[in-house]
Amino acid sequence: MAEFKVTPWDVEGMVDYDKLIKEFGTQPLTDELLEKTAVLTKSELPLYFRRRFFFSHRDYDLVLKDYEEGRGFFLYTGRGPSGPMHIGHIIPFFATKWLQEKFGVNLYVQITDDEKFLFKPNLSFEDTKRWAYENILDIIAVGFDPDKTFIFQDSEFTKIYEMAIPIAKKVTYSMAKAVFGFTEQSKIGMIFYPAIQAAPTFFEKRRCLIPAAIDQDPYWRIQRDFAESLGYYKTAALHSKFVPPLTGLEGKMSASKPETAVYLTDDPEEAGKKIWKFALTGGQPTVKEQREKGGNPEKCVVFKWLEIFFEPDDKALLERYHACKSGALLCGECKRYLIKKVQEFLKEHQKRREKAKDEIEKFKYTGELAREQWDKAIPEPLRR
């Protein structure tokens, strides 16, 4: 069996997701839970759930029960602004948007400009604040409800510090070290950071649901250890797989290797060229062989990208699968199809991203939920 490694700071090799569920001690996202989701939302499931891009969870059953019984829940996710966002970063936000829309719940998006500055030796605070702005535009472009979504930067919404304090009294150096691998040379800001990341799970006295890639799960284990002792819920989570890099099915896309990813701000023409040049397919070495033996969609990044995001039509995807297997479809055609889909997406996203510049103030400060949170943060005499 292929070796693989998944930690919050590293994903290597071909990931065995069933094994990951056992290793991390999470639960598989069952047919039953997905059916219940469809029933409660009176909606068809989007491809992220239908196709098991989200495949594992913690306490999602309890989230649905809370919703069913009127206690409700809220969503929390985040982004570490250390560079531009790519396709792999944005897909979980689309799944989150679906959840917000269908369940009608609040969403908190933490932009951890403090974390990225602290953990990246070569980034200045100015850098991460600048990336925060850029990344927020991409997030807004997904189309969240501006009155039910609060996007906050840790360096600005510093009320988060006060909320982190009781958490930081529950977590010892030894506990944090076990999860994050700190050493004597770790900076004291890094050591404190887990408290800042856990704080938003207490923004409401309801259960918190975090949709995120499974590598983020260890961060929440500490929260689940002490949450109840502070009178709150253990946070729930929905875990996604990774979007594979263009260059192969192993690992995840990396900001330091531009050929592995399509960035949301890439020029569509250039993105097309990049896919054409770097995308790994499951095809045979020659057209002749392909016609005879057929391709391997299971080993094909192009097919994976279509499956995960770019081909929402199940019937079309299945036809493509069989056409590939039978040798009727050649890799060039398939790549061109993906390129068209990616370019359409980028054009549309970039248009919405431009519009987001006018909406940023609402999501960060003046929307209903944002205003409510800031009102709690600013002392009364200064609000007059």
Add this chain to the structure above:
Amino acid sequence: MAEFKVTPWDVEGMVDYDKLIKEFGTQPLTDELLEKTAVLTKSELPLYFRRRFFFSHRDYDLVLKDYEEGRGFFLYTGRGPSGPMHIGHIIPFFATKWLQEKFGVNLYVQITDDEKFLFKPNLSFEDTKRWAYENILDIIAVGFDPDKTFIFQDSEFTKIYEMAIPIAKKVTYSMAKAVFGFTEQSKIGMIFYPAIQAAPTFFEKRRCLIPAAIDQDPYWRIQRDFAESLGYYKTAALHSKFVPPLTGLEGKMSASKPETAVYLTDDPEEAGKKIWKFALTGGQPTVKEQREKGGNPEKCVVFKWLEIFFEPDDKALLERYHACKSGALLCGECKRYLIKKVQEFLKEHQKRREKAKDEIEKFKYTGELAREQWDKAIPEPLRR
């Protein structure tokens, strides 16, 4: 020679202050510096300086130079709100008030309700916030300029978190451990705290002067290590001695032993009884012996309290000294004199403390300096 120990969390034994200057590597507060202070402020020095209650410093010479050459400086001090304040806590605030008034400079007073909650296992966050309110009243009663003084609680003025981040990227766990003695079981909030305490030294792009008891000096050594690398000044400090407990010249007053201290909120009658009962004097066992041999003002807490704070008249103090040495003065008379002075002080202080309830908003939020700091902390769209 008597053993003694001075760390930020413990003072034991009879302190040898000259030895402390050598051990801590600070500078003695020389006649020359005090004369320069008098000249620059065009004022007579108050007893705290005249009588060397402040006895040591770091870079106070540079502070005076900055002032002289028009660059100015600012003052920073603080209070950890874990209980009521006593005489020993308030005296450095009087010295600070003198410095503010005479140099006309800004003062920042940090109320560390986060620190006390994090470091005291038995205090709740609500407890330290409540003590913050009580302590702030005592501090305001000292008579600071409400437009040049910003009193802020860490749990409220959380902008401090953002300012602490670049500091927290400079300090490793190992550095913090060396100063604070952290262990594997230390809470991650405690480990981060040194960054929060250092942040106010960067509130202005001028040199910061911290008047505080010498046991606080180690906290600032870390600041002095990295300040210049962040483009700021190493902080300067003026170090005071400790006000001895009523019960003897060793150690310092302790909140856990009420007989050692006079609290600012003590009923003046009760305070008088406490002094009468517990104050250690340098007297002889009998009146007869006292008349023959004379007393020991050097070993007398009553005399020390008069010297440090309650007898500002140098001539009167000297006469008292000689009267004691000669046997003319008995301990009872001296105690009664101190009691009268303490009671007068308490009555006056408690009156001003009552008035402080109407001024608290100005010092915390709406005074000129407070407003300026909050304006930096609240994002523009929320200030409209």
